[in-house]
Amino acid sequence: MQTVKMVVTGPFSAGKTQFIQSVSEIDVVATERKISSDEERSVKSSTTVAMDFGRITVDEDLVLYLFGTPGQKRFDFMWEILSEGMLGFIVMVDSTRPETFREARSILETFRAYAPTPYVVAANKQDMDDAWDLEDMRHALRLDKNTKLLPCVARDKNSVKTILLELLYSILQEMESGK
Amino acid sequence: MALRGNLRDFTITQLLNLINLASKTGTLVVDGSTEQAHISFRAGKLAYARIGKEDGSLAAVLYKANKINANQYRAIADRAGQMTDKELGLLLINAGYVTQEDILLNLQAYFTDLVRKMFTWVEGIFRFENDILPPDDRINVRLDLENIIIEGSRQLRELEQLQDEIPSLDMALKFTERPLTNINLSVDEWKVVKFVDPKNSMRQIAKTNKLTELEVRRIVYGLLQAGLVELVRPANAQISPNAKSFPTQDKEEQKSLINKLIGRIRQI
Numbered sequence: 325m326q327t328v329k330m331v332v333t334g335p336f337s338a339g340k341t342q343f344i345q346s347v348s349e350i351d352v353v354a355t356e357r358k359i360s361s362d363e364e365r366s367v368k369s370s371t372t373v374a375m376d377f378g379r380i381t382v383d384e385d386l387v388l389y390l391f392g393t394p395g396q397k398r399f400d401f402m403w404e405i406l407s408e409g410m411l412g413f414i415v416m417v418d419s420t421r422p423e424t425f426r427e428a429r430s431i432l433e434t435f436r437a438y439a440p441t442p443y444v445v446a447a448n449k450q451d452m453d454d455a456w457d458l459e460d461m462r463h464a465l466r467l468d469k470n471t472k473l474l475p476c477v478a479r480d481k482n483s484v485k486t487i488l489l490e491l492l493y494s495i496l497q498e499m500e501s502g503k
Numbered sequence: 504m505a506l507r508g509n510l511r512d513f514t515i516t517q518l519l520n521l522i523n524l525a526s527k528t529g530t531l532v533v534d535g536s537t538e539q540a541h542i543s544f545r546a547g548k549l550a551y552a553r554i555g556k557e558d559g560s561l562a563a564v565l566y567k568a569n570k571i572n573a574n575q576y577r578a579i580a581d582r583a584g585q586m587t588d589k590e591l592g593l594l595l596i597n598a599g600y601v602t603q604e605d606i607l608l609n610l611q612a613y614f615t616d617l618v619r620k621m622f623t624w625v626e627g628i629f630r631f632e633n634d635i636l637p638p639d640d641r642i643n644v645r646l647d648l649e650n651i652i653i654e655g656s657r658q659l660r661e662l663e664q665l666q667d668e669i670p671s672l673d674m675a676l677k678f679t680e681r682p683l684t685n686i687n688l689s690v691d692e693w694k695v696v697k698f699v700d701p702k703n704s705m706r707q708i709a710k711t712n713k714l715t716e717l718e719v720r721r722i723v724y725g726l727l728q729a730g731l732v733e734l735v736r737p738a739n740a741q742i743s744p745n746a747k748s749f750p751t752q753d754k755e756e757q758k759s760l761i762n763k764l765i766g767r768i769r770q771i
Contacts, residue, residue, distance in 0.1 A: 328750070328764070382767040411749075422509075430668065436736065459525060460525060463695075485769070492728055
């Protein structure tokens with residue numbers, strides 16, 4: 325049995341667990357704990373402290389694992405471990421919470437430094453009225469024009485599929501260009 | 504859609520950076536703790552600024568800059584009360600009191616000072632209004648934002664925040680496609696700019712220039728904010744997924760594996 329993995333990262337409460345749940349064929353194995361900080365509790369009641377784990381079986385010989393990282397900086401020691409051997413990564417950003425953009429930028433740069441693998445940025449909650457425009461997010465997140473910044477709704481399976489496919493197209497493109 | 508938030512999460516320099524890079528037209532309205540500010544832009548350039556009830560009329564600006572004296576200022580206030588700034592400007596130029604350049608330079612300096620004042624604002628709700636344009640009766644300028652952004656970025660001194668912005672010094676820098684014109688850089692900033700090249704990591708640039716990690720981060724942050732450079736992987740880093748990512752080392756098998764994944768995900 326061959327296995328490959330992709331990592332879904334992003335700030336606290338960006339929608340990483342939901343993203344994996346939308347396409348995983350198994351119930352996501354999530355290590356969730358009650359939130360201890362008041363500020364974080366006001367956003368959601370539990371969070372991922374180690375990782376989420378989803379699976380997509382391709383055939384009897386090949387399985388894709390999706391790992392979701394914990395969002396809070398205090399768990400960043402996990403990021404490097406989870407990033408080891410990944411095919412690529414997805415950075416989830418909540419389009420309605422500009423207060424998390426700085427952290428998203430920091431996580432993105434940290435992962436870029438860990439591993440020279442392709443990545444895409446998923447702008448979650450683009451269906452909400454108070455979502456920032458993609459073009460404004462591109463500048464706020466300091467993404468160059470070649471980086472894929474894709475609209476996303478993490479609870480919508482088709483939207484999640486599009487993000488995963490775009491990452492795979494990027495991986496294939498880089499392999500074919502021989503970089 | 505919304506471009507709104509809190510200055511706690513988005514500094515004024517970061518907002519100016521966004522407006523600059525997106526070439527936005529409209530007005531940034533900031534409700535600070537004691538005053539409200541309106542800063543207007545055209546195609547990403549500063550056009551007009553006003554904070555609170557401060558008298559930003561042309562006459563007041565020229566008087567503060569000693570371009571007209573107190574008597575002239577009073578006379579204008581008495582006799583030209585209904586006149587727009589544009590009309591007043593033409594009158595003063597035709598009367599030989601000031602030149603067009605005097606007016607533009609002094610308005611630019613005045614608006615820049617107002618924006619500088621906002622660098623100290625750490626609390627406040629902002630929103631960008633695409634539909635609010637600079638007032639018609641006031642003279643607008645066209646001021647590039649890069650220098651103001653670099654100046655504002657120099658004020659960010661906390662190491663922790665700089666580490667968040669630039670987590671790894673092992674990344675390299677490259678120039679963006681924006682033209683570099685009339686940029687006012689310090690000696691240390693020029694030292695870094697001289698070595699901007701995807702082959703050089705920031706750590707190497709710091710070492711070569713005998714800069715500390717804090718110093719190089721602060722300089723790079725300013726250059727990033729002004730949209731002059733971007734972070735890239737060092738040119739010698741392998742970009743494609745590394746060997747450990749695949750269960751096989753055969754390139755064709757690796758491509759076949761990715762194609763299988765694409766096929767499977769399309770079916771979900």
